Amino acid sequence: MIDFILWSQRDGKNLKLNKTEYVFAGFGILAPEFGWDDYAGLDVKGKIVVMLVNDPGFYDDSLFMAKT
Secondary structure: OOOOOOOOOOOOOOOOOOOOOEEEOOOOOEEHHHOEEOOOOOOOOOOEEEOOOOOHHHHOOOOOOOOO
């Protein structure tokens, strides 16, 4: 079982994240047409944003466009 997936666009072999703040932003969605804002009230400037994979419709057919 995979607990998380992490990747970076950096090409280096090492990436130090000491003393870096993390912010959880749900699915990372800003969709006012659906009344959805995962960033509401979050301060993400200079922080690493951690978010879920896919979108809510993947898990709940009643949200967004849902899977077809």
